[in-house]
Amino acid sequence: MAKIKTIRDVEVRDKRVLVRVDFNVPLDENGKVSDNTRIISALPSITYLLDAGAKVILASHLGRPKGQMNPEFSLKPAAEELAVQLDKPVQFAEDCVGPDVEAAVNFLQLGSVLLLENVRFYSEETSNGREFARQLGALADVYVNDAFGTAHRAHASTAGITEFVDTCVCGFLIERELAFLGEKTSDPVRPFTVILGGAKVSEKINVIDRLLEKADTLLIGGAMAYTFALANGIRVGDSLSEPDKIQVAREALKKAKEKQVRFLLPVDTVITNSLDFGSRSVGGIEVIEGDIPDGWEGVDIGPKTTELYRQVVAESGTVLWNGPMGVFEIDDCAKGTFAVADAVGANQNAISIIGGGDSVKAIKSSGNAEKVSFISTGGGASLNFLEGKELPGVTALDTIDS
Structure with missing residues (x-):
């Protein structure tokens, strides 16, 4: 992949710089931002541009307003x-395109910032409408994409706009995402350990296939471990699994053997005879090795597996983690996930990459967020990139040789 130009590579002084950020943040019952992680992640690019004397225009989506103006999804909070966070005023536009927005941009002072209203108030955003993209492009001399979480979507504000702006580069957040998910996993410090959890083999099989070309060890947890158990002839009781993916799992195990990659599956499992996710409660809890009886389901990796995985992580030079080891939202089923989080945080000699999604919640909840090298802001974008898929929001940008 050709190296993408960043905001360091272009002149931004006295320019209108439109930055696509990911401010898709949760709001509390009072309409205030309840988790500002994504806003914090965008600050390095924003402050760089402000200090460089640019007019900074920010565009983002929030939620799924389905192409309708809906105050519930306003970006005003x-x-x-x-x-x-900036300790300075931020102007807010009540729309994201149109004469009033163009006037607001024209009146914007150098070194000032304007946040546009939710781009998804227009259905043309998600359909990549050409006229909508042109209107967004008319607000900018330079376009910056720093929203990795939406980079896998070919939307008007992530891809279409680049047709109408001459200079299109990435911000520091996307630069770091590409470096850690790309370069540091393509040429890793070894041993390279990949920890994969989550519910479905079908959602991760392309990632598994790709990483089997690079990794030294794969550690499998979460419900997808039960599909691999079925592939090995082990009964899984009422555990969440994908019986129709048994052959896919067998092929992955076969490839791992051919590539001489250690493919470790749980050796013991925490099981319950009753799980109520709504009330965050379980019935009886046992630890079992081998077959899971009918009427019981797996909800976490067991203590032997936890210790095995901890030892592997401790000896690793690079660790990539995507997906929890169990139903970590419930305390009785969270020990494995949090033990893995502690193990990743404890290995300060390794490059540790948290690949988006629920792993991010786990690493933060466990108090290890400050101990890891990098936390990806992408969910689907992270998986797509690890699979080797092109990200439209990245491929649309200028490259060093262009």
């Missing part, structure tokens, strides 16, 4: 939180 994000503007208020950004103002707190």
